Amino acid sequence: MGLSAVVFKSAARLKKEYSREFVISDEETGQATAVGDEDFLSLRESSAARTRVGNLSDVAYIFDAVEAVLGEKSFIGERVLYSGSHAGDCIPLNQLQPLRDELNRLKHIDDSEVVRFVRGMEDLIEAAEQEGNPIVFV
Numbered sequence: 001m002g003l004s005a006v007v008f009k010s011a012a013r014l015k016k017e018y019s020r021e022f023v024i025s026d027e028e029t030g031q032a033t034a035v036g037d038e039d040f041l042s043l044r045e046s047s048a049a050r051t052r053v054g055n056l057s058d059v060a061y062i063f064d065a066v067e068a069v070l071g072e073k074s075f076i077g078e079r080v081l082y083s084g085s086h087a088g089d090c091i092p093l094n095q096l097q098p099l100r101d102e103l104n105r106l107k108h109i110d111d112s113e114v115v116r117f118v119r120g121m122e123d124l125i126e127a128a129e130q131e132g133n134p135i136v137f138v
Helices: 011-018 056-070 077-078 095-105 114-129
Strands: 004-010 022-026 029-036 046-053 135-137
Touching: 004 056, 004 114, 011 029, 022 077, 046 056, 046 114, 056 077, 056 095, 056 114, 077 095, 095 114, 114 135
Parallel strands: none
Antiparallel strands: 004 046, 004 135, 022 029
16 A cells, blocks of 8 residues: 556657557546557556555655645645555646645755655656646555
């Protein structure tokens, strides 16, 4: 058990990569499926970026480090690290800037787990902007 997040590839990108038609199967997450074959791609193949935040203990550790810098009421604390196992929720494109701003405030922390977390979330933000899809917790 733990926390992971992905950004799904856009239907247009999948169409180019696989020379097949794809349709959006989930409007909220942007996840697309191949027309006539919903099981054509695995989660890994349909993801533009993914990161494993960690297991329950890792998430709690990162949460404490983040809270020490950002305080109790942070975007990251309330939308990303509030649970070590939440899934199905998203950070939409119009909420990426507060996430980016808080990640920038964490870059001075010299802790390998926090550094890994920040880099993983930055990769997700970049992919979300490129694909036009939200960050999705899985």
